[in-house]
Amino acid sequence: MKMFAFLFGCMLASGAFAADTCYQDVSMDCGQASNSLALPRCNAVFGNYGRHGNVATEMQAYANLHLERSYEYLLSASYYNNYQTNRAGFSKLFRKLSDEAWEKSIELIKHITKRGDTMDFARRSTQEEKTDKNYTVELHELESLAKALDTQKELAERAFYIHREATRNSPHTHDPEIAQYLEEEFVEKQADTIRNLAGHTADLKKFILANNGQDLSLALYLFDEYLQKVV
Amino acid sequence: MKAVLFAVAALLAVCIPISAKQCNVNPVNIPKGWITMQQSCRGSMRRQIQTEVGASLQYLAMGAHFSRDGINRPGFAKLFFDAASEEREHAMKLIDYLLMRGELETDVTSLIQIRAPERKSWESGVDALEHALKMETEVTKSIRSVIIACESDPKFNDYHLVDYLTGEFLEEQYKGQRDLAGKASTLKKMLDRHSSLGEFLFDKKLLGMDI
Numbered sequence: 001m002k003m004f005a006f007l008f009g010c011m012l013a014s015g016a017f018a019a020d021t022c023y024q025d026v027s028m029d030c031g032q033a034s035n036s037l038a039l040p041r042c043n044a045v046f047g048n049y050g051r052h053g054n055v056a057t058e059m060q061a062y063a064n065l066h067l068e069r070s071y072e073y074l075l076s077a078s079y080y081n082n083y084q085t086n087r088a089g090f091s092k093l094f095r096k097l098s099d100e101a102w103e104k105s106i107e108l109i110k111h112i113t114k115r116g117d118t119m120d121f122a123r124r125s126t127q128e129e130k131t132d133k134n135y136t137v138e139l140h141e142l143e144s145l146a147k148a149l150d151t152q153k154e155l156a157e158r159a160f161y162i163h164r165e166a167t168r169n170s171p172h173t174h175d176p177e178i179a180q181y182l183e184e185e186f187v188e189k190q191a192d193t194i195r196n197l198a199g200h201t202a203d204l205k206k207f208i209l210a211n212n213g214q215d216l217s218l219a220l221y222l223f224d225e226y227l228q229k230v231v
Numbered sequence: 232m233k234a235v236l237f238a239v240a241a242l243l244a245v246c247i248p249i250s251a252k253q254c255n256v257n258p259v260n261i262p263k264g265w266i267t268m269q270q271s272c273r274g275s276m277r278r279q280i281q282t283e284v285g286a287s288l289q290y291l292a293m294g295a296h297f298s299r300d301g302i303n304r305p306g307f308a309k310l311f312f313d314a315a316s317e318e319r320e321h322a323m324k325l326i327d328y329l330l331m332r333g334e335l336e337t338d339v340t341s342l343i344q345i346r347a348p349e350r351k352s353w354e355s356g357v358d359a360l361e362h363a364l365k366m367e368t369e370v371t372k373s374i375r376s377v378i379i380a381c382e383s384d385p386k387f388n389d390y391h392l393v394d395y396l397t398g399e400f401l402e403e404q405y406k407g408q409r410d411l412a413g414k415a416s417t418l419k420k421m422l423d424r425h426s427s428l429g430e431f432l433f434d435k436k437l438l439g440m441d442i
């Protein structure tokens with residue numbers, strides 16, 4: 001019976017209700033003869049963040065994905081500002097995507113540390129497709145919008161994946177804080193961006209097909225002027 | 232029968248070519264005499280852009296370190312996250328300069344590579360400030376080497392770029408270095424007898440908090 005009570009006590013201490021553990025560290029160490037005060041359990045980790053499942057590592061990879069996309073979009077914005085392409089609207093569109101991705105990577109890093117974890121800049125997602133060696137930002141207008149649409153969908157679907165991992169019906173991985181963070185700060189905005197990009201490709205498609213392609217050069221010019229206004 | 236059909240189809244394909252859809256406008260020919268930047272100058276500018284990007288990533292790692300729960304120095308974290316964004320802006324300014332001079336028509340994709348920053352943790356706030364100061368000193372050196380490459384080309388002394396780098400970039404480097412050195416020295420003096428309290432107070436000062 002005593003043994004049972006002891007086991008039960010241990011389960012309480014190490015289980016989901018991790019109350020008092022920092023306090024226990026403090027009361028164990030303060031007043032001890034030694035000079036150290038390690039307090040290993042006085043940290044920001046709660047729930048099972050970083051202990052079970054892959055939510056914590058996927059959050060690191062998500063920050064890295066934003067970082068990479070941010071600089072890729074910056075290169076696209078640059079390409080559309082050279083004297084040959086000279087599309088200020090397309091450049092502005094990519095510059096905005098770059099700025100947003102950059103800000104999000106910093107926010108993600110802050111959020112990772114908010115949850116008591118460290119940032120790992122080398123972390124990759126298990127969901128990552130093989131890196132495209134032929135990747136280029138030197139694309140024509142419709143191609144570049146297609147790439148933007150695909151990569152924005154990738155960001156949104158990665159958020160879905162992490163959300164799914166965080167809301168699996170398991171006491172070890174359930175993390176409502178991460179789920180609501182993704183909902184509030186990511187997926188809503190991503191849906192807007194994706195819809196806008198899809199709309200742009202629909203417009204360009206019509207210009208390309210109309211009038212046997214005769215409209216295209218003027219249409220691209222006007223569309224770029226339009227983008228300068230709306231982005 | 233299949234073979235006949237195939238032959239007919241092939242014949243049709245040759246006789247009635249369906250014009251390929253063109254989704255883009257062909258590039259045009261513009262006089263190129265105004266594009267005067269030389270190879271070695273261009274190359275060192277490109278390397279400088281990568282250097283700025285590398286610095287932005289290293290500063291991000293510093294921001295991440297000082298945001299940790301066990302480190303808890305939000306003032307330092309803010310200083311370094313802001314520095315990361317500034318380095319990104321430096322890269323953008325250099326890119327914009329190249330674009331103004333008719334560059335980056337090609338070879339845009341290879342301009343920037345993202346690599347995980349080398350260093351991940353720092354002993355203390357002073358340690359990070361001193362590391363930042365050393366980094367900036369290296370960047371200053373590399374900007375000077377871009378200037379040398381761009382003014383000493385036998386075919387073309389690139390006065391304007393040299394002026395831009397000297398007036399805008401070196402100016403910012405020297406001011407930034409002075410700022411970091413001043414911060415490191417103030418903090419070091421505060422640490423002299425009150426190490427943990429000194430860093431705590433200095434961190435709040437960096438946050439703009441009056442305590």
Ligand SMILES: [Fe+2]
Nearest residue numbers: 283318321370
């Ligand atoms: Fe810089």
Ligand SMILES: [Fe+2]
Nearest residue numbers: 318367370407
């Ligand atoms: Fe700098």
